[in-house]
Amino acid sequence: MSFGAACDQIEAVLARRGDILQEVADVKTFRAALQRLREMMRADVWTAEGRSINLGRYVRAFDSQMRLHGFHALHDWDGKAERVNEETIPVDVLNFVAELRGDEPPDRTALAILLDYHFVYVLALLSLKIWDHIDADENLDRLDMLLRDVQGAGGSGQRFAADSETLLLIATSHYELEDGAYDRLLERVRTLNQAHRTRIAVSHAASLGSHLRFGFEATYGRDTSVMRSDNVADYPWLSFSLATLMGEYMRLRDAGVQGIERETIVEALLSGLSPDARAFVGNHPPPALAAHEAERLEFRDRFEACRDDLLPEMEALRPSLHAYSPLSFFFNFCQNVLKGTVVDALLRGAAWPLSLNDLLTAVPRDAQGDADKQALAQTLMGYARSRPDRIRGRLTPVIVYDPPAGRQAFAVTLRKLKE
Secondary structure (H helix, E strand, O other), rough: HHHHHHHHHHHHOOOOOOHHHHHHOOOOOOHHHHHHHHHHHOOOOOEEOOEEEEOOHHHHHHHHHHHOOOOOOOOOOEEOOEEOOOHHHHHHHHHHHHHHHHHOOOOHHHHHHHHHHHHHHHHHHHHHHHHHOOOOOHHHHHHHHHHHOOOOOOOOOOOOOHHHHHHHHOOOOOOOOOHHHHHHHHHHHHHHHHHHHHHHHHHHHHHHHHHHHHHHHHHHHOOHHHHHHOOOOHHHHHHHHHHHHHHHHHHHHOOOOHHHHHHHHHHHHHHOOOOHHHOOOOOOHHHHHHHHHHHHHHHHHHHHHHHHHHHHHHHOOOOOOOOOOOHEEEEHHHHHHHHHHHHHHHHHOOOOOOHHHHHHHOOOOHHHHHHHHHHHHHHHHHHHHHOOEOOOOOOOOEEEEOHHHHHHHHHHHHHHHHH
């Protein structure tokens, strides 16, 4: 049951995706094809041309182990029933599509997207296991190669994540009962090399910024103290992300590096600071950061040392009403953003050329990419409005794209950073 053996099995299944899809789709209706695919997804036994690859024993063992650590990487939390869903997230999505499109002829593109979505979650589960076998950095690189395979020429064309570091975010981006699980995982993340830590920091700072901005507006009634007390697992991760990014910014600045690489770091810093800048640059940090005070102070000192360079670079990222900005995009959990993107692709029968990471950044700026991001963000908000959650007694969409709110978030953040 080694990590490497599981990767070998996944690689073997991915090499046979065409044969698997041919066998699944050889029926009269889309519903029947989805039923065949669902059986394979549930068992993780992949059959084509009379040959089977049993990945299920690895998935079940790893999932059981991670549940003991407090994570349910494959399964979402049902807030109304207050329990973990029985079906995996990809199977839940499959069932939803079957209800809406079941009577149509089999859609091979949609089947391929579902198959790839399933394997993204298997890889996300494995991202929590990289520390268990030999070298965690090498294991994360192995997952990166598998992720490129999933999203490569032999796949559906759907983009899910930019890198293996984002798989950690996907695996943990839903409610878990045990906050301590996030603390233990963060200590493991700190052992990774600088390149991996930096990529984790970029995606987590942007995602947590959007997540907390959503909570500030929708869940906590614009009360920062309530937001701080209800997110004791998020603030240490945000502290780690900001401190890591600040160190990378100083390295790039001192080396005279300009362009996209540096702009990406500046944007991630801005996103991470946007929900609660005073928690990191002020004198009254939240209790959740008490155990990380040395890290917070190091971040604050470095920020002060770089303020004259950094603030003008942040100013260049001021959101426009007409161009995409991640500050205008906020949500409850980023896995719902990915889920919504996949659902829309499945209902249309056409893959989106955008990953979750693409919606967390406006860098680099180009006209077509900008238009695609705005279109996807508005599409996701439309779905969220049609199926709102009840938050604080009000029906509320859990994904919002609001350029005026993005401009306001930017202005408030810069004002706090200049105090």
